[in-house]
Amino acid sequence: MKRTTLFVLLLWMSEKTIAQEKPIVFKGANIITVTGQTFSGGTMVVQNGKIIAVGAANIATPANATIVDAAGKTIMPGIVDTHSHLGGPQGGDATNPLNPEVRAMDAINPISDGFKKALAGGITTINIMPGSGHLMSGQTVYVKMREGKIIEDLLITNEKGVNGGMKMANGTNSIRNGNGFPGTRAKSASLDRELLLKAQEYKRKMERAGKDSSKLPERDLRMEPLVEVLNGKRIVHFHTHKYNDILTVIRLSKEFGFKPVLHHLSEGWMVAEEIAKAGLYCSIITIDAPGGKLEATNLSFKTGGVLEKAGVQVGFHTDDGITDSRLFLRSAALNVREGMSRQKALEGLTIVGAKMLDLSTRVGSLEEGKDADFVLLSGDPFSVYTKVEQTWVEGKKRYDISNPEDRAYLTGGYGVYSADRGEFHHHGDEEDGKQ
Amino acid sequence: MLQILIGYAQAQIAVKAETLYTATTSPIQNAVVLIEGGKIKAVGKAADITIPPNYKVIQAKTATPGLIDARTLIGISGILNISIDQDQLEKSSPVQPELRAMDAYNPNEALVKYARDCGVTTIHTGHGIGALFSGQTMIAKTKPGTTDNVIIKPLSMLAMTLGPSVSGNYSSPGTKAKEVSMIRAELIKAQDYQKKMSNKDSSKRPAFDMKMDVLSQLLKGEIKALITANSSVDIMNAIRIAKEFNLKLVLDGAAEAYLLIDEIKKAKAEIILHATMARNEDDMLNMTRESAALLTKAGIPVSIESGQEAYVPKTRIVLYEAALTLAFGQTFEEALKSITINPAKLLGIDQRVGSIETGKDADMVMYDGDPFEYTTHVCNVIIDGQVVTENESCK
Incomplete structure (x- = not known):
């Protein structure tokens, strides 16, 4: 009797809380799954925030579905931006170069209209980075572009059970005067090593304690996330531009046994073989012209293609507000111009980006069972003439260009964006714009 | 000075473009632009222009003014x-x-x-x-x-x-x-x-x-x-x-x-x-x-x-x-x-630049596709009749 009641209760609850939404069937689009084949005139079925089916025109579809005629359109997975500053994240302050305990999450404004830029660009998953201007700016945060009032509404927990990484930087970015900041590259690396050695020791104490909580070391907010880094649970997202600085990151990663994602990589094309050998992911930025700071003078659209040929897994990022989330597809297109394959560029925007965040089981491709995050485009993803027409997150339409309010976020205009979006971050002393 | 003069004398160029955008006329299909002495000598359809034998020919999908x-x-x-x-x-x-x-x-x-x-x-x-x-x-x-x-x-x-x-x-x-x-x-x-x-x-x-x-x-x-x-x-x-x-x-x-x-x-x-x-x-x-x-x-x-x-x-x-x-x-x-x-x-310089017209400075850009498309390369750039850019990425 008791058991039956429970069963009925459960049934009732599932009806109430996870009520079966009416499925939506997208028909006739050029469906780029990224990890599998591209279906010309394909079909995709979405229900309860998940992809139920994706395939050719003739796949079985549920009878009660809402049909969306997407003939002539292109559907691709929701785009993953592996490095952005939307929402006003903050890292540590100017009192300390190493801030592992500081969380970007605690500063982000979840209703920031900056996020509308991401949606207008087809971006559905973002790694929001704190900083910069520190060796270690703080913990990054992985978010979905869901509608939400509090930051928890946007968070996504990854396969390792965390919802963020750790932001690190080297080169001129983290060189400052005073407050224990490094004045040279060698000092930068030594400060990193000193902290990571401490974290190794803290990790050993934790391991020795095992399940005996009385033997656990005293809680240390700075050490805890670094133990996650050393355990491979929390990914280090490492800002690094120059040839020598990239090699330094590889050296650190070998010494301490973590696998950072390399970010920016202005001179990544010079060390492609070394990066490939180290087996590290690269998230590259595409800037319309080199320069603006010493470390970016050798930046090139060729980077994506050169790294691809060396066998490196390449993703992209906006670094918004350095580049604009609304034009993120363009960043990949410019790498295609200079030698990256279209397939690898598409992967870089989606599945490879997802892997960099340990999120590839949920996002990054159009596959049955994955989150229904996708973008409906008017044409070829890499054309200037193509528009992002719709952006869907977990089965919900979050952006529609035919809605004038949404479209305004694409174009801009009077009073569209507020002045306090705060996606602009400060830099090292050497890097401040001189104007 | 002498070197510059010799340079100009050698810079006799014929640009052949599948589509030529002059900026002041309708686009010209299968166009030829003749360049001599740093200036544009002739613009028109390939059928109407004979390319003199000593001209260096540059082929392009499209071309625009500099x-x-x-x-x-x-x-x-x-x-x-x-x-x-x-x-x-x-x-x-x-x-x-x-x-x-x-x-x-x-x-x-x-x-x-x-x-x-x-x-x-x-x-x-x-x-x-x-x-x-x-x-x-x-x-x-x-x-x-x-x-x-x-x-x-x-x-x-x-x-x-x-x-x-x-x-x-x-x-x-x-x-x-x-x-x-x-x-x-x-x-x-x-x-x-x-x-x-x-x-x-x-x-x-x-x-x-x-x-x-x-x-x-x-x-x-x-x-x-x-x-x-x-x-x-x-x-x-x-x-x-x-x-x-x-x-x-x-x-x-x-x-x-x-x-x-x-x-x-x-x-x-x-x-x-x-x-x-x-x-x-x-x-x-x-x-x-x-x-x-x-x-x-x-x-x-x-x-x-x-x-x-x-x-x-x-x-x-x-x-x-x-x-x-x-x-x-x-x-x-x-x-x-x-x-x-x-x-x-x-800028008050339209007598010299800004369009592909006979008599104007020979400033031109050649492309391997739609000039505005993301994946198109700028292949060649000509300023005052001299090729100043040759992009190896173009076939």
Whole structure:
């Protein structure tokens, strides 16, 4: 009797809380799954925030579905931006170069209209980075572009059970005067090593304690996330531009046994073989012209293609507000111009980006069972003439260009964006714009 | 000199383009352009033009006139962005109209080469934004050489700024009203100087004053007032000043110009529009990427600028900025005009550049596809009849 009641209760609850939404069937689009084949005139079925089916025109579809005629359109997975500053994240302050305990999450404004830029660009998953201007700016945060009032509404927990990484930087970015900041590259690396050695020791104490909580070391907010880094649970997202600085990151990663994602990589094309050998992911930025700071003078659209040929897994990022989330597809297109394959560029925007965040089981491709995050485009993803027409997150339409309010976020205009979006971050002393 | 002459003598080039965009006529399919002595000798259909035997032939999918950047800082604001290569703004005083652009211009700056390789053959460059009178601007070709060899106009306009960037650089002015009052005071001083200088008795004329001399040229309309103004208030302030002193006004940036179309037309102000990808921050918060299309449709010719960038990227590229206007309502034809013939007219150099016409300077860009498409390469660039860029990425 008791058991039956429970069963009925459960049934009732599932009806109430996870009520079966009416499925939506997208028909006739050029469906780029990224990890599998591209279906010309394909079909995709979405229900309860998940992809139920994706395939050719003739796949079985549920009878009660809402049909969306997407003939002539292109559907691709929701785009993953592996490095952005939307929402006003903050890292540590100017009192300390190493801030592992500081969380970007605690500063982000979840209703920031900056996020509308991401949606207008087809971006559905973002790694929001704190900083910069520190060796270690703080913990990054992985978010979905869901509608939400509090930051928890946007968070996504990854396969390792965390919802963020750790932001690190080297080169001129983290060189400052005073407050224990490094004045040279060698000092930068030594400060990193000193902290990571401490974290190794803290990790050993934790391991020795095992399940005996009385033997656990005293809680240390700075050490805890670094133990996650050393355990491979929390990914280090490492800002690094120059040839020598990239090699330094590889050296650190070998010494301490973590696998950072390399970010920016202005001179990544010079060390492609070394990066490939180290087996590290690269998230590259595409800037319309080199320069603006010493470390970016050798930046090139060729980077994506050169790294691809060396066998490196390449993703992209906006670094918004350095580049604009609304034009993120363009960043990949410019790498295609200079030698990256279209397939690898598409992967870089989606599945490879997802892997960099340990999120590839949920996002990054159009596959049955994955989150229904996708973008409906008017044409070829890499054309200037193509528009992002719709952006869907977990089965919900979050952006529609035919809605004038949404479209305004694409174009801009009077009073569209507020002045306090705060996606602009400060830099090292050497890097401040001189104007 | 001899070498240059020999160079020109050898530079007999025939450009064969599947589609030729001249900027002033309809596109020409299967076109040929003959180049000799640094000038365009003939333009037309391949069937109508015989290519002489000694001409070097360059094949292209498409070709356009050399691109013109209506307002940039390259050559003066360098790629490194450290104090030794930033000469666009002198912060000792907010009023320094006497500063000449050519005294700072470096034709061998890395960003000048970068722009050239992106098809930009003519630039209007010079002093930056952020002062009431930051200094003068100049016009140059982007080809390699000495400043004297590349300059088209050593003095083009006076760079002026209204808005928050000025108060950020100087202790005064600190407000919009103070900015306007200080500009008016300088121009009234210049009117007085002008009057005294026109005294028939030369012994009663004041001593020559570099600052006042340039402002007199401005008052006489010999040079244009290039006023960077983005908010509606600042744009109207620029228009009011121009009216009071009868200045030839070019509005630069003009982020909110789309709100003041009638006023701008009535004032006969010309527009150099901000980069399409400029950041919507500070006084450009209310910019729209549809501005180029909106202004064009209203009958205001648009010239697109790369503009001023303080950080990364250090410059933008007008080819890319015009391309983006296509995605926001502009037509192909007008997008091309905004970086060719429109700025040529605005800068008063359309007799020489801005379109592919017989007798004009042989400045051309060749591409392997739609010039505005993301995946298209600039393959060759020709300036004054010389091939200055050959891109190995093109087949």
